[in-house]
Amino acid sequence: MKWEKLGQIFNPLDHKLPLNCKAFAKSPQAIVFEDFVRVYFSSTETDQVGKLLSHVMYVDYDLKFKSIISLSSHQVIPLGGLGCFDEHGIFPFNVLRDGPIIRAYTTGWNRKVSVSADAAIGYAESHDEGKTFQKFGSGPILAASLHEPFLVGDAFVMKTKNDYHMWYIFGSNWLEHSESGQKERVYKIAYAKSSDGIYFERTSKYIIADRLAQNECQALPSIVEINGTYHMYFCYRDAFGFRTDRERGYRIGYAYSTNLQDWNRDDARGGMSLSLSGWDADMMCYPFVFHCGDEVYMLYNGNEFGRYGFGIARLVSDY
Amino acid sequence: MGHLFEPSNLSGHEWIDQYAQSPCTVAFEDYIRIYFSSRTKPCASRNYVSRLAYIDVSSEDLFSILKVSDQPILELGKPGEFDEFGTYPVSIIRNRDEIVAYYAGWTRCESVPFNAAIGLAKSYDNGYTFQRMGCGPVLGFAPDEPFILGSPRVKRFNDCWYLWYASGRAWVREKDRLQPVYKIRMAKSLDGLEWQRVGKDIIPNVLEENECQASAEVIYSAGLYHMFFSYRYNFDFHLPDRSYRIGYAYSEDLEAWTRDDSKAGISPSKEGWDSQSVSYPHIFQKNEIIYMLYQGNDIGRNGFGLAKLEHYQDPI
Numbered sequence: 001m002k003w004e005k006l007g008q009i010f011n012p013l014d015h016k017l018p019l020n021c022k023a024f025a026k027s028p029q030a031i032v033f034e035d036f037v038r039v040y041f042s043s044t045e046t047d048q049v050g051k052l053l054s055h056v057m058y059v060d061y062d063l064k065f066k067s068i069i070s071l072s073s074h075q076v077i078p079l080g081g082l083g084c085f086d087e088h089g090i091f092p093f094n095v096l097r098d099g100p101i102i103r104a105y106t107t108g109w110n111r112k113v114s115v116s117a118d119a120a121i122g123y124a125e126s127h128d129e130g131k132t133f134q135k136f137g138s139g140p141i142l143a144a145s146l147h148e149p150f151l152v153g154d155a156f157v158m159k160t161k162n163d164y165h166m167w168y169i170f171g172s173n174w175l176e177h178s179e180s181g182q183k184e185r186v187y188k189i190a191y192a193k194s195s196d197g198i199y200f201e202r203t204s205k206y207i208i209a210d211r212l213a214q215n216e217c218q219a220l221p222s223i224v225e226i227n228g229t230y231h232m233y234f235c236y237r238d239a240f241g242f243r244t245d246r247e248r249g250y251r252i253g254y255a256y257s258t259n260l261q262d263w264n265r266d267d268a269r270g271g272m273s274l275s276l277s278g279w280d281a282d283m284m285c286y287p288f289v290f291h292c293g294d295e296v297y298m299l300y301n302g303n304e305f306g307r308y309g310f311g312i313a314r315l316v317s318d319y
Numbered sequence: 320m321g322h323l324f325e326p327s328n329l330s331g332h333e334w335i336d337q338y339a340q341s342p343c344t345v346a347f348e349d350y351i352r353i354y355f356s357s358r359t360k361p362c363a364s365r366n367y368v369s370r371l372a373y374i375d376v377s378s379e380d381l382f383s384i385l386k387v388s389d390q391p392i393l394e395l396g397k398p399g400e401f402d403e404f405g406t407y408p409v410s411i412i413r414n415r416d417e418i419v420a421y422y423a424g425w426t427r428c429e430s431v432p433f434n435a436a437i438g439l440a441k442s443y444d445n446g447y448t449f450q451r452m453g454c455g456p457v458l459g460f461a462p463d464e465p466f467i468l469g470s471p472r473v474k475r476f477n478d479c480w481y482l483w484y485a486s487g488r489a490w491v492r493e494k495d496r497l498q499p500v501y502k503i504r505m506a507k508s509l510d511g512l513e514w515q516r517v518g519k520d521i522i523p524n525v526l527e528e529n530e531c532q533a534s535a536e537v538i539y540s541a542g543l544y545h546m547f548f549s550y551r552y553n554f555d556f557h558l559p560d561r562s563y564r565i566g567y568a569y570s571e572d573l574e575a576w577t578r579d580d581s582k583a584g585i586s587p588s589k590e591g592w593d594s595q596s597v598s599y600p601h602i603f604q605k606n607e608i609i610y611m612l613y614q615g616n617d618i619g620r621n622g623f624g625l626a627k628l629e630h631y632q633d634p635i
Contacts, residue, residue: 136462145456146455173397174398174399
């Protein structure tokens with residue numbers, strides 16, 4: 001796979017963002033309309049206790065990503081109420097065009113006491129071409145279960161003829177750093193399947209081989225089909241030191257499959273690596289791959305988990 | 320019949336400080352094991368951790384305590400898991416040669432004080448200790464059951480597993496505290512692992528919209544299913560006239576329930592350990608007699624007691 005990086009296309013510091021959001025434009029995910037592309041992302045507001053709340057918004061581009069048409073100024077989807085799984089943020093926000101509606105698979109966040117947070121996957125629908133989304137209940141469609149104890153999130157849903165396929169992550173353990181005592185999470189990619197897009201059956205097994213040690217963290221799978229081969233991009237990192245150490249932070253991983261079930265991991269073949277300098281030189285994360293016209297693009301975040309927004313790359317060759 | 324177990328009378332069981340809540344029985348040949356939840360001394364933040372324990376009582380004299388468990392029967396969950404901060408209550412059932420426990424596990428949150436979900440554990444040593452079947456809940460949150468899944472009661476009828484449980488509906492602010500509202504719900508299963516939720520509140524309110532309902536114990540007798548459960552007002556439930564009472568409903572098919580608390584046949588005593596509230600009923604049968612274990616004042620701070628069915632009248 002050979003990619004041409006087209007550079008950073010959205011920096012939240014250059015815009016007046018809605019919902020009191022000031023920084024971050026994380027996990028860009030696109031829906032291609034007839035004459036524009038809508039890119040959803042999550043930005044953050046600082047709340048009364050000084051912690052971050054993630055809100056979903058979107059920015060519309062022309063079909064070549066040359067210029068911004070508009071930035072949403074309204075509430076696309078509300079956060080959850082008191083005690084709900086998505087009370088403290090929605091991030092990421094996966095969207096799927098399905099006939100007249102747009103389905104959304106949200107990752108909702110809620111803060112905890114002994115560990116920083118938990119997450120679960122919610123479902124919402126848009127009946128107005130993606131401007132607003134209505135939630136399906138106040139609880140999640142995919143939450144902690146017998147063999148998935150916490151941190152269920154990062155859904156990516158693909159529709160095939162008869163099925164909805166979901167790739168997502170779930171947490172396996174919270175590790176305590178031997179010196180600082182800080183607790184850090186470990187999570188990896190899993191798979192679930194549904195016939196209606198809402199009730200998913202899961203196997204609670206990790207499906208992508210580790211490249212780092214066993215505590216490798218894998219996040220945000222995204223899949224694009226090209227000539228019968230499925231290409232999965234995701235991000236992965238070390239369990240510790242990933243916030244500040246370039247060698248331990250998020251990079252883009254890759255796996256391919258011909259049947260959506262058996263995946264061969266081959267990051268080198270994926271063709272995406274850190275730039276030598278600039279906005280994506282220290283970290284690359286939260287990739288989203290999609291077709292637009294005759295092209296295949298990857299949206300992704302750069303340094304500091306997307307504090308400075310996202311960029312785009314164009315697939316030059318799938319060899 | 321009186322006060323059966325007072326936890327503060329124990330010595331040598333540091334981890335059983337106060338409370339003996341939500342009793343539940345498993346019959347053995349010569350004795351009946353009564354499982355319950357107890358609490359350690361509160362930590363600095365005044366929060367409690369509930370642990371599961373048991374006492375064995377003589378089959379011949381239910382007030383004769385033969386043994387008290389010398390350690391909690393189930394470990395707490397690891398950091399971030401649903402049952403890290405407590406296990407309460409528990410419902411234990413024999414299934415062929417296994418002894419299976421469904422319990423509510425507790426975690427602590429930032430915006431609300433806690434959350435709960437229902438876990439599954441099995442015993443491999445005849446009910447002395449239990450091991451979790453997974454590190455997450457067997458019944459977790461769902462679109463219309465967003466938080467606080469608690470007080471499980473598991474039963475098997477007609478080759479089907481039934482789980483009655485409380486499902487959180489809302490958090491309501493009462494002065495400087497948050498109080499959850501929860502209602503009784505039901506799920507069915509063929510194997511005790513995969514549960515189909517009925518997806519609706521099955522018992523109508525009588526006190527108020529925010530009436531809290533929990534611990535639905537169902538028995539089959541005289542051609543009907545009988546449910547005994549706990550209910551209370553949402554706020555100020557430390558006041559005797561707003562605290563837990565035992566309600567009653569009956570059903571012919573386990574689907575449609577008719578509530579009629581006047582037929583519960585049990586209410587607070589005039590004085591003593593169960594004079595302010597009665598709740599968390601558990602029903603079992605021994606030598607043709609139907610008994611009810613229940614917790615008394617202050618949600619079981621002083622333990623539980625025993626009643627027996629004296630008179631049955633068809634509720635219909």
